[in-house]
Amino acid sequence: MEPDIVKDIFLQPGGLYWGENGTRIRTLLGSCVAICLWHPYYRVGGMAHIMLPKRPSSVPDPHNKYADDAIETFLEKFSLLGERPGRFVCKIFGGASMFSPDEENLEEVRKIVEIGDKNVEAVQTLIKKANITLSAANTGGSSHRKIYFSLWDGEVYMENPKNS
Template sequence: MEPDIVKDIFLQPGGYYWGENGTRIRTLLGSCVALCFWHPYTKTGGMAHIMLPNRPSHVLDPHPKYADDALEAFLKKFNQLGERPGRFVCKIFGGASMFSPEEDKLDEVKRIVEIGEKNVESVLKLVKKANIDLTASNTGGKSHRKIYFSLWDGEVYMENPKN
């Protein structure tokens, strides 16, 4: 049941947010991926709005817009809380192919088209490598998604008009 007072957080692309009971985190995804974690006992959790599969070697500072940095931010948070990653519910959403280039388009355009798929692959690989069980996902497709993540119950409501 929704609390009487809800702290509503809109997560921008590349954003990361950790909150507690009474918080709803929402975002809009296209080719980006939302990585969500929730602790069923403490009713705390967070979301990262991942834009790219990994941080390029020339970029020195970590940022949660990269899948590898986003997962690392969560692992650090779990450590700060004295919790193991396996105690959290993990869900991912997004990674749509938002563009449909013709066969004769440039390789660069095809690489952009595949970014959603690459984001999903990267997040799945990183989650698996960290021995975290994925409990729910809705990825791929050709359309955007609106995600609403309620930290009071761990539920994710998704609007997906065209998939």
């Protein structure tokens, strides 16, 4: 049941938000991937809006737009709670191929198209390595998604116009 007062957070690309009961996190995805993590006992969790699979070695400082850095941030949050990663519910969304290649720009667009798949693959690999169990996923396709994640019950509502 939705609380009387809801703190509504819109997560920008590359953002990460960690909050508690009474919060709804929402975002809009294309080739990016949203990781939604929620603890059913504490009713806390967060979302990361992943833009790229891995931080390049030329970038010295961590940033949550990279899958590897976002997962590390979440692991730190789990540790502060004194909880194991496997006790969190994990759901991922996004990773769409947003561009259709044509003969003129086939190679350029192919690199862009593959980023959604690479983001999904990186996130799945990293959460498995961190012993986080993936409980739901809606990835791939060719359309954007709107994601609404409520921290009072861990539910995720997704709008996807091409799959409606």
